[in-house]
Amino acid sequence: MFIEYSEEQTMLRDSAEKYLRDNYSFENRQATVKESAGFNADQWQTFADLGWLAMTFQEDAGGFGGGALETMILCEQFGKYLVLEPYLESVVLVGGLIEVGGQTAIREQYLSGLIAGQLQGALAYLEEGSVGDPLQVQMRAESSAGGFLLSGKKTVVLNGPEADFFLVTARTEATDQSSGQGISLFVLDKNAIGLSRKNYKTYDGRSACELELNNVSVGPDAVLGEVGDAYELALPVFHRAVVAVCAEAVGAMDALMAATVDYTKQRKQFGQPLSSFQVLRHRMADMYMEIELTRSLLMATAWKLDNSAPDAAQCVSALKAKMGKAGRFVSHNAIQLHGGIGTTDEFNVGHYFKRLAAISVMFGSRDSHLSRYNQL
Numbered sequence: 001m002f003i004e005y006s007e008e009q010t011m012l013r014d015s016a017e018k019y020l021r022d023n024y025s026f027e028n029r030q031a032t033v034k035e036s037a038g039f040n041a042d043q044w045q046t047f048a049d050l051g052w053l054a055m056t057f058q059e060d061a062g063g064f065g066g067g068a069l070e071t072m073i074l075c076e077q078f079g080k081y082l083v084l085e086p087y088l089e090s091v092v093l094v095g096g097l098i099e100v101g102g103q104t105a106i107r108e109q110y111l112s113g114l115i116a117g118q119l120q121g122a123l124a125y126l127e128e129g130s131v132g133d134p135l136q137v138q139m140r141a142e143s144s145a146g147g148f149l150l151s152g153k154k155t156v157v158l159n160g161p162e163a164d165f166f167l168v169t170a171r172t173e174a175t176d177q178s179s180g181q182g183i184s185l186f187v188l189d190k191n192a193i194g195l196s197r198k199n200y201k202t203y204d205g206r207s208a209c210e211l212e213l214n215n216v217s218v219g220p221d222a223v224l225g226e227v228g229d230a231y232e233l234a235l236p237v238f239h240r241a242v243v244a245v246c247a248e249a250v251g252a253m254d255a256l257m258a259a260t261v262d263y264t265k266q267r268k269q270f271g272q273p274l275s276s277f278q279v280l281r282h283r284m285a286d287m288y289m290e291i292e293l294t295r296s297l298l299m300a301t302a303w304k305l306d307n308s309a310p311d312a313a314q315c316v317s318a319l320k321a322k323m324g325k326a327g328r329f330v331s332h333n334a335i336q337l338h339g340g341i342g343t344t345d346e347f348n349v350g351h352y353f354k355r356l357a358a359i360s361v362m363f364g365s366r367d368s369h370l371s372r373y374n375q376l
Contacts, residue, residue: 024081038207063134064113067306072247079251084220089159094121096237099264101225106243122163124154132364141170152350159219160209161199180231185224246323256334290326324366327356
């Protein structure tokens with residue numbers, strides 16, 4: 001398969017790389033991590049002004065009609081610069097779900113605000129012990145007075161502290177806990193009565209929260225899509241989200257590779273630069289091969305999603321499994337070749353390591369996707 005970027009896609013890649021190189025230094029990123037807010041509001045507004053937040057929405061929703069390839073191109077640059085802003089959480093996931101499943105009133109209420117950078121959203125679907133599996137939903141939604149009462153807990157709600165509203169999964173039917181049937185998706189305002197949250201920072205410097213719902217009342221118009229069909233509704237959005245995080249991982253691995261090569265050229269041992277030792281050169285060649293193999297599968301998967309290929313879902317799981325292996329190999333070798341300095345907070349290598357570790361378990365572990373690949 002040969003995939004060549006269009007002129008517009010090439011411009012997107014080059015302009016994103018130039019902007020982030022000039023305006024998103026590692027030092028500024030670390031200063032943002034130490035703030036209570038999970039991201040820089042000025043940067044987020046600039047992303048909106050550049051059209052990045054509107055890029056992948058359809059034109060009738062106020063977007064530019066981009067697809068998985070455009071998402072991949074942008075997220076790869078985000079990975080290179082360890083971007084904290086919640087593009088995945090608020091745009092790819094929440095915006096994508098509202099676009100495909102929201103009633104007209106919900107789309108009008110939220111989409112324009114998301115695209116303009118004025119609203120933030122967060123998806124609450126993980127529960128304790130789920131290990132990234134969206135099917136493991138124990139939260140209940142009981143019918144009540146024409147609406148529903150939601151009760152239960154959600155964990156690791158990324159971008160939750162900054163969210164103006166949440167999309168929450170709950171079971172509306174008493175079905176098998178491993179089944180996709182009977183799961184519904186609800187829109188909740190952050191100030192809903194009975195909703196409480198506990199905010200914290202994640203391992204890789206992002207913001208997240210724990211949600212607890214105690215008989216939170218919602219009307220029937222708060223349901224995205226059809227009652228009980230949230231899994232089928234969300235599946236294509238999750239596929240694009242996997243492409244997004246894997247693209248971010250490829251960008252992070254590229255940055256690690258460049259940093260490692262540069263360091264081994266400067267660091268000397270026995271009067272010679274580390275890059276002169278053949279065994280270390282072979283190891284860096286292996287790192288490069290892992291990155292390029294992942295990049296090839298990433299591009300093929302994005303193309304298949306955009307063209308509705310019959311094996312697109314299988315490629316998504318293959319990609320996530322491959323990314324888990326490659327991310328671990330590249331990040332571990334980068335740390336080893338840098339030595340102790342690679343683990344310090346002041347050096348960016350350790351932060352790429354943490355982000356790759358976090359991405360490896362998002363939307364399912366390597367083992368879960370290998371199992372899904374075999375099933376498909």
